[in-house]
Amino acid sequence: MAAELSPQLLSEKHRPTLDQALDAVRTRAYWSPHPEHPKAYGDGGAPGSLSAAEGKAAFDAVLHTRLDLGQPGTDGWTGGEVSPYGPELGVEYPHADLDVLLPAMRAGMAAWREAGPETRALVCLEILSRISARTHEFGHAVMHTSGQAFMMAFQAGGPHAQDRGLEAVTYAYEEQIRTPRTADWSKPQGKRDPLQLHKSFIAAGRGIALLIGCNTFPTWNGYPGLFASLATGNPVLVKPHPRAVLPLALTVQVARDVLSEAGFDPNLVCLAAERPGEGIAKTLAVRPEIRIIDYTGSTAFGDWLEANARQAQVYTEKAGVNTIVVDSTDDYRGMLANLAFSLSLYSGQMCTTPQNLLIPRDGITTDAGDKTYDEVAGDIAASVTGLLGDDARANALLGALVNPEVKARLEAAAGLGEIALASREVPNPEFPDAVVRTPLVVKLDGTKPDDGAAYLSECFGPVAFAVAVDSTADAVELLRRTIRDKGAMTVGAYTTSPDVERAVEDVCLEESAQLSLNLTGGVYVNQTAAFSDFHGSGGNPAANSALCDGAFVSNRFRMVEVRRQA
Amino acid sequence: MAAELSPQLLSEKHRPTLDQALDAVRTRAYWSPHPEHPKAYGDGGAPGSLSAAEGKAAFDAVLHTRLDLGQPGTDGWTGGEVSPYGPELGVEYPHADLDVLLPAMRAGMAAWREAGPETRALVCLEILSRISARTHEFGHAVMHTSGQAFMMAFQAGGPHAQDRGLEAVTYAYEEQIRTPRTADWSKPQGKRDPLQLHKSFIAAGRGIALLIGCNTFPTWNGYPGLFASLATGNPVLVKPHPRAVLPLALTVQVARDVLSEAGFDPNLVCLAAERPGEGIAKTLAVRPEIRIIDYTGSTAFGDWLEANARQAQVYTEKAGVNTIVVDSTDDYRGMLANLAFSLSLYSGQMCTTPQNLLIPRDGITTDAGDKTYDEVAGDIAASVTGLLGDDARANALLGALVNPEVKARLEAAAGLGEIALASREVPNPEFPDAVVRTPLVVKLDGTKPDDGAAYLSECFGPVAFAVAVDSTADAVELLRRTIRDKGAMTVGAYTTSPDVERAVEDVCLEESAQLSLNLTGGVYVNQTAAFSDFHGSGGNPAANSALCDGAFVSNRFRMVEVRRQA
Known part of the structure; x- marks a missing residue:
């Protein structure tokens, strides 16, 4: 049977995009093939894409249905x-008998290997482009599993996630073609005939990869x-977080359709939804068939995977403590506005949200005059209050708390110290059951051991600590200790001093953390752009890999050589 | 103080070589800048290189001396x-107080980082080129630590090792420059001003790397x-095998000289020689300063490192069981000669030497007529006997047994089954104390569990098993099981059947092993050429990395990004 999606058709559709992506990761200039604006979809937008209304309708249509993926071994x-935001999604997913599903997943591996790096990349691009066309639908699916406000769910769960997927395909493709498919080798032997070999090099996958999804950013x-x-x-094999199945289940469905149409076994991508309390990630992670694991979540389980899933390559993103060093600024208002937005976006439920704001006890110099520690903490609080004063705007920025644990943590954090800014309950008229909260800012003392217990652990959610330190030098040393011991996905610093800038930079280079300096405009420390910014460094305890670099892809396959006498 | 080796001088000397190496790893064609012929060194050869006589004199001069490397923390x-071969080398090496040495090694890291990928690569090339000039001296050092015969020690310990070092530098350089040093990023915002950032990307090493050397191939x-x-x-930090310190100590000495002359801290490369029984590898491996470990040796210690040195990236090459599937051939004499050489070279003390020859019980078809299992085993034995009949030639091929454990293992193996070829003691007139032995070939039955215990574990040394199997299909299945359970650095097969060829290839692709097909000439399954062949696959239990690919280098540094508002 001829494939509907021939290699030629795939190449015509997607090779130019792949080439642009290859160029983008080399220049790190701004680039994305996935529009961020909701109006770029539907009539007059990307061909075949769903408009806002169509996307919403598609999302509504999947609710309270059974999503039959046609997977082998479905036993319930x-x-x-x-x-x-309150509503039950009511979607049912296949539950798999792993002893049937896993062998079935391996069946198509040889044909997938033989297809080669370019066809594999182009099939992945077709999957991404179909997901892109349904960005509005995915936006609602991400919103109603993560609690992100719709616009953020649409962008971060749509184009930004698709960008990161495409970036990974780009690195994977480039890594595999570093070695040619064949080579003729001829070694001179003086007066004798040369030694001659014909060599083939085949990129061979390792085995089944397990993706363990997270609650907050299932697609990204x-x-x-x-x-x-x-x-x-x-x-x-995609094992979603039990609270965020739908976006990844839809992804699996699209992938299976595309694989089939391109003439490959759809079982190359399968879903492993679990029953309540089943905890199949732990079982799956140590199955001999599982050779690669990607995980985003708690440090405890991430560490467990790294220690126990020894048969697999394990890529983890875990907890971290993100720090901002506040030394001085020539744009005090810009700094306050930038920080307020960073603390507020998605109620601080990002792995990249700043937690500890290290502020010298004796205050800082700014273009608006010297500011005491109390003034800085108070001005940050006021800036957050100003940003979130309007409930509609607050809802659009904050989204909902993703789960009751975040709410509990927020409530407990209020008892950790003097409150610079209390958390406010924001009503959501459209979804009255949504738990919407503004950030809490607590003052802590960097020299008190009791306070250290608080600011040196991740307090995931809308909680920030204004930590008083004796000096900027002490802030830099606390930054170093925090990255080294607790990990960090992001570091920020505000300073007008070249020496301080250099000191912070040195710490980030030595402890391997990604640094944003003096952000006062519309770019925030918690946001990274695919093809240009690295997400995490892979060199501190917050994550053992970065998105995306050579190391993230190069050990997912092995180059097998077959040499023959020529 | 101006450096004697300026970046400009280094670039003039070595950039063309680096460019050729970059090209070679992309084409996988034959290439090497390091001559294999002993006469290529000394007068009329490579400028400044030591001739055979000069190299021997340099080696003799270092014997019974104290090699003072000028390292900090030397406490004895x-x-x-x-x-x-018998003689005591009598060289004394510095013993280090690690609490002094390790901090001193980190002192030069910032300047080494700031030098950037190209200068680092060129400094490495200068180190390699100075080692290359002393290839004769290193040949003797490798011979008298590994037991390799001189010509092999000269080539494998000299140009081939230098090639692998250069290959690693080449991959490391290319990996680091995939990301530009700086980038300007500008994201359109419709009618508003674009978002603009200036970004820096700095390749930052992880920390101190520990090299745990091996006895048989200290340099390679x-x-x-x-x-x-x-x-x-x-x-x-170079921790040599206690029986093979000299080649790596000389390497460290050269590296320290070059680093100094180029204006860097010589303590970026240090030696950690140990006292008898001290076992410092285990202590060092879990020190927090050690962030990368390279190890070649036993599976037991390799597995221990992978499980326990969790603060480090661990690259291991361990034991494996290399298999040759003998199905059929159109060049029976060529096959026998090729196998005889492979089994004999360095007394089978290579991680790539074939161990199990899987031969169908009912015999094979060849251009010289059908051959029974007994005939094939007997003809292999006769071919080895013919190859090693002359004692001088035998000494030149076999070298000496590296240690008493290999001798004991060889003697014990004689009791494992019917002997197809007994091991012969070869006298060495120049070194009467050398233990020189020809390969033992033992017949085993692939269907007997007792025999399986023997052929399914590595019997490192001059021991091969002629394993009778019920069919070629059974041989292919045994090959699969052997690679999967025991690992393999090499796989060979002889067959005239496209179906068998395909079946063996499929097993190697699925279990990740490097395959040589129908070698009957002057290329042997146990030899790989840098820039073209991968050594190991990194995808089976024999090794967790291959030499050399992107995965071998990409996690030794992290790309740290510093972004600033533009």
């Missing part, structure tokens, strides 16, 4: 997602591993 | 190497890790 159905954090593994020749 | 002297197995780590910005 499971579901039970409840939106952080899931796509890099999923597409890196698939593009390097591995089947991928 | 240690030594005690005895050549497998040591240089890839050493140079990959150094070129990616890490200080390297």
Whole structure:
């Protein structure tokens, strides 16, 4: 049977995009093929894409249905997602007998390997382009599993996630073609005939890859591993977070359709939804068939995976403590506005949200005059209050708390010290059950051991600590200790002093953390752009890999050489 | 103080070589800048290189001396190497107080990082070129620590090791320059001003790298890790095998000289020689300062490192069981000659030497007529006997047994089954104390569990098993099981059947092993050429990395980004 999606058709559709992506990761200039604006979809937008209304309708249509993916070994159905905004999603997903599913997933591996790096990359691009066309639908799916406000769910769960997936495909493709498919080798032997060999080099996947999804960014954090593994020749089993199944289940469905149409086994991508309390990640992680694992979540389980899933390559993103060093600024208002937005976006439920603001006890110099520690803490609080004063705007920025644990943590944090800014309950008229909270800012003392227990652990959610330190030098040393011991996805600093800038930079270079300096405009420390910014460094305890670099893809396959006498 | 080796001088001397190496790893064609012929050195050969006589004199001059490397924290002297050929080397090496040495090694890291990928690569090339000039001297040092015969020690310990070192530098350099040093990023915002950032990307080493050397190939197995780590910005602590210190100590000495002359801290490369029984590898491996480990040796210690040195990136090459599938051939004499050489070279003490020859019980078809299992085993035995009949030639091919454990293992193996070829003691007139032995070939039955216990574990040394299997299909299945459970650095097969060829290839692709097909000429399954062949796959239990690919270098540094508002 001829494939509907021939290699030629795939190449015509997607090779130019792949080439642009290859160029983008080399220049790190701004680039994305996935529009951020909601109006870029539907009539007059990207061909075949769903408009806002169509996307919403598609999302509504999947609610309270059974999503039958046609997977082998389906031994029942499971579901039970409840939106952080209140509604039950009511979608049922296949539950798998792993002893049937895993062998079935390996069946298509040889043909997938033989297809080669370019076809694999182009099939991945077709999957991404179909997901892109349904960005509005995915936006609602991400909103109602993560609690992100719609515009953020649309952008971060849509184009930004697709960008990171494409970036991973790009690195995977480039890594595999560093070695030619064949080579003729001829070694001179003086007067004798040369030694001659004909060599073949085949990029061979390692085996089944397991993606363990997270609750807050199911697509953004899931796509890099999923597409890196698939593009390097591995089947991928997607194990979503039980509270955020739908965005990844839809992704699996699209991938299976595209694989089939391109003439490959759809079982190269499967879903492993679990029953409540089943905890299949732990079982799956140590199965011998699982050779690659991507995980985003708690440090405890990430560490467990690294220690126990020894048969697999394990890529983890875990907890960290993100720090901002506040030394001085020539744009005090810009700094306050930038920090207020960073603390507020998605109620601080990003792995990149700043937590500790290190402020010298004796105050800082600014273009608006010297400011005491109390003034800085108070002005940050006022800036957040100003940003979130309007409930509609607050809802649009904050989204909902993703789960009751975040709410509990927020409530407990109020007792940790003097409150610079209390958290406010924001009503949501459209979703009265949504738990919407503004950030809490607590004052702590960097020299008190009791306070250290608080600011030296991740307090995931809308909680920031204004930590008083004896000096900027002490802030830099606390920054170093924090990165080294606790990890950091992001570091920020505000300073007008070249010496301080250099000191912070040195700490980040030595402890391997990504640094944003003096952000006062519309770029925030918690946001990174695919093809240009690295997400995490892979060199401190917050994550053992970065998105995306050579190391993220190069060990997902092995180059097997077959040499023959010529 | 101006450096004697300026970046400009280094670039003039070595940039063309680096460019050729970059090209070679992309084409995989034959290439090497390091001549294999002994006469290429000295007068009329490479400028400044030592002739055979000069190299021997230099080696003799270092014997019974104290090799003072000028390292910080030297708290005594240690030594005690005895050549497998008999003589005591009598060289004394510095013993280090690690609490002094390790901090001193980190002191030069910032300047080494700031030098950037190109300067680091060129400094590494200068180190390699000085080692190359002393290839004759290194040949003797490798011979008298590994037991390799001189010509092999000269080539494998000299140009081939240097090639692998250069290959690692090449990959390291290319990996680091995939990301530009700086980028300007401008994101359109419709009618508003674009968002603009200036970004810096700095390749930052992880910390001190530990090289744990091996007894049999101190330079060949040591240089890839050493140079990959150094070129990616890490200080390297070299912990040689206690029986093979000299080649790596001389390497450290050269590296320290070059680093100094280029204006860097010589303590970026240090030696950690140990006292008898001290076992410092285990202590060092879990020190927090050690962030990268390269190891070649036993599976037991390799597995221990992978499980316990969790603060480090660990690259291991361990034991494996290399298999040859003998199905059929159209060049029976060529096959026998090729196998005889492979089994004999360095008394089978290579990680790539074939161990199990899987031969169908009912015999094979060849251009010389059908041959029974007994005939094939007998003809292999006769071919080895013919190859090694002359004692001088035998000594030149076999070298000496590297240590008493190999001798004991050889003697015990004679009791494992029917002997197809007994091991012969070869006298060495020049070194009467050398233990020189021809290969033992034992017949085993692939269907007997007792025999399986023998052929399914590595019997390192001059021991091969002629394993009778019920069919070629069974041989292919046994091959699969062997690679999967025991690992393999090499796989060979002889067949005239496209179906068998395909079946063996599929197993190697699925289990990740490097395959040589129908070698009957002057290329042997146990030899790989840098820049073209991969050594190991990194995808089976014999090794967790390959020499050399992107994965071998990409996690030795992290790309740290510093972004500033433009």
